[in-house]
Amino acid sequence: MGERLLKEPPSLSGALPLVGHLFEFRKNPHAFMMRLREQLGNVAEFKLFHQSMVLLTGTEASEAFYRAPDEVLDQGPAYKIMTPIFGKGVVFDAPIVRKNEQLSMLMPALRGKPMRTYSDIIVDEVEAMLDRWGDSGEIDLLDFTKELTIYTSSHCLLGAEFRYELNREFVEIYHDLEQAIQPIAYVFPDLPLPVFRRRDKARGRLQALVSRIMEKRAQQSANRTNVFQMLIDARYEDGSKLSVHEITGMLIAAVFAGHHTSSGTTAWVLIELLRHPEHMRAVVSEIEERFGSDGAVDxxxxxxxxxxxxxxxxVLRLHPPLIILMRKAMRDFRVKDFVIRAGKFVCASPSVTHRIPELFPEPDRFDPDRYSPGRAEDRDLFGWQAFGGGRHKCSGNAFALFQIKAIFCVLLRRYEFELVGAPGSYRDDYRKMVVEPASPCLVRYRRRQDSRLKKAGKRSASIRKDSFAERFRIIVDRELCKGHAHCMGEAPELFRVDEKGRLEVLDERPAATLIEKARAAEKYCPNRAISIVNESKP
Structure with a gap:
């Protein structure tokens, strides 16, 4: 299709002078974007202040968004709100090549080998918090999950110093940084507001702490595998080390990724299970079968x-914590039969795409069976997009799922829960930049006295009996691969990931004896970048 046939995206009417559609957007951005799509389709334009915003929903438009290279759709200009928090020259404020180098430095701590050490840390943190509870009581669930996930994330990703030696001070610093994520910061991040002054002071305090711990670690010989140590040891392509300023910003980014979204999701998991007792029974039964009363969570x-x-x-489909993801068009950008001009902001919305009936029948219904093998409604990589997609899919997605599962394997073996309020009274708070349940979010707990709990015994791994055709091939989507290296953990004979996170397939057409290992690598790839193709099928 020639350029002359391309159309400008349809634009929503009713924009106010100076502010555009800001007031309706701020009131409930999810409802606003749902109305936008309903009226104008999967490519639709609106205004925030003076800026033109183009919303892309549905799988085709979303795929164009997620697969676009940084030179076409750039994250940096869209997330200047984070520059005072992460720091100048760090992540979104860095040039594209430097930003990608920095993000790649975080990946080793999220790969299979380090991940295998995190379960003990998470379980210990949950148990320590439950020791305060007693036999019964009432809590604000969101307060609990926020405290718990800041402990688990900081302990796993940053190390024991942040968790134990600096626990109270780090939590206070993190709170002041988190509170500064306000909508006004997109336009005026340096206004002399108290919340921004506390933000800047907190970042300065954290950088001083990081410098102090680095000096202390330099005198020790302990072997550490957390993000902090990996950043200390990391080098850019030109051989230079990260500055204390850069390490501080990337530590903040790592904890934000590990905590900011997981706390709300953890709360919503329990709320939805309590709203749907049949699924609660099924999950508790699965946990009992797998672990018994005291089986090891690993x-x-x-x-x-x-x-x-x-x-x-x-839960992530119905309550994605990030309901809008943004880029700036650095060049004219084509989507379907539309052209989005350079200078406009381009957005994807997981919360809207997740409610499209053609992708998710009865989209407002809580139905975990959507993802069973027979239905697999998440098979479209750009339909179910709770962690984003493409080259910038959240690197911490595997850690987030792992962390939440570990939490519930302890919680649901120790306690039973009930909602304090009416089930329908628990709602998403769309006033926050990262969406989570509205406060207060009260639940009651009672220690389990279930005599049916049994100790988990050893079970042999199930072996698939179905046979695969003699000729099969391993295909890797290089844009989706983020170097988690879970494939190498499952099938080292077939996959190798180097220290830069680059994947090499050692044998694209391996022997039939390696089929099960190849399938395990496909199954456990967090980004679903690996597929096994039967070349013998017509």
Whole structure:
């Protein structure tokens, strides 16, 4: 199709002078974007202040968004709100090549080998918090999940110093940084507001702490595998080390990724299970079968919980914490038969795409069975997009699922819960930049006295009996691969990931004896970048 046939996106009427559609958007951005799509379709334009915004929904438009290279759709100009928090020259404020180098430095701590060490940390943190509870009581669920996930994320990703030696100070610093994520910061991030002054002071305090811990670690010989140590040891392509300023910003980015979205999702998992007792019974039964009353919660066993994982997926579909993702068009950008001109902001909305009936029948219904093998409604990589997609899909998606599953394997073995309020009174708070349940979010708990709980015994891994045709091929989508290296953990004979996160397929057409290992690599790839194709099928 020639350029002359391309159209400008349809534009929503009713924009006010100076502010555009800001007031309706701020009131409930999800409802606003749902109305926008209903009226104008999957490519639609609106105004925020003076800026033109183009919303892309549905799989075709979303795929164009997620697959666009940075030189065409750039994250940096869209997330200047984070520059005072992460720091100048760090992540979104860095040039594209430097930003991608920085993000790649975070990946080693999110790969299979380090992940296998995190389950013990998470379980210990949950148990420590439950020790305060007693036999029964009432809590604000969101307060609990926020406190818990900041402990688990900081302990796993940053190390024991942040968790124990600096616990109270780090939590206070993190709170002041988090509170500065306000809509006004998109336009005026440096206004002399108290919340922004506390933000800047907190970042300065954190950088001083990071410098102090780095000096302390330099005197020690302990072998650490957390993000902090990996950043200390990392080098750019030109051989230079990260500055304390850069390390501080990337540590903040790592904890934001590990905590900011997981706390709300963890709360919603429990709320939805309590709203739907049949799914609660199924999840508790699965956990009992897998672990018994005191079976070890470890990396391998956490991967064998399909019911719980499907519940988490359905929570992320109905309550994605990030309901809008933005880029700036650096060049004219084509989507379907539309052209989006350079200078406009381009947005994808997981919360809207997740409610399209053609992708998810009865989209407002909580239905974890959507993801069962027979239905697999998440098979479209650009339909179910709770972690984004493409080259910038959230690198911490595997850690987030792992963390939430570990939390519930402890919680639901120790306690029973009930909602304090009416089930329909628990709602998303769309006033926040990262959406979570509205406060207060009250639940009651009672220690379990279930005599049916039994100790989990050893179980042999199930072996698939179906046979694969003699000729099969491994295909990797390089844009989706983020170097998690789970494939190498499953099938080192077939996959190798180097220290830069670059994947090499050692044998694209391996022997039939490696079929099961190849399938395991396909199954456990967090980004679903690997597929096994039967070349013998017509």
């Amino acid at each position: 990396f391998e066993s956490l991967r064998q919980l399909p019911r719980l994982e499907n519940v988490i997926k359905e």
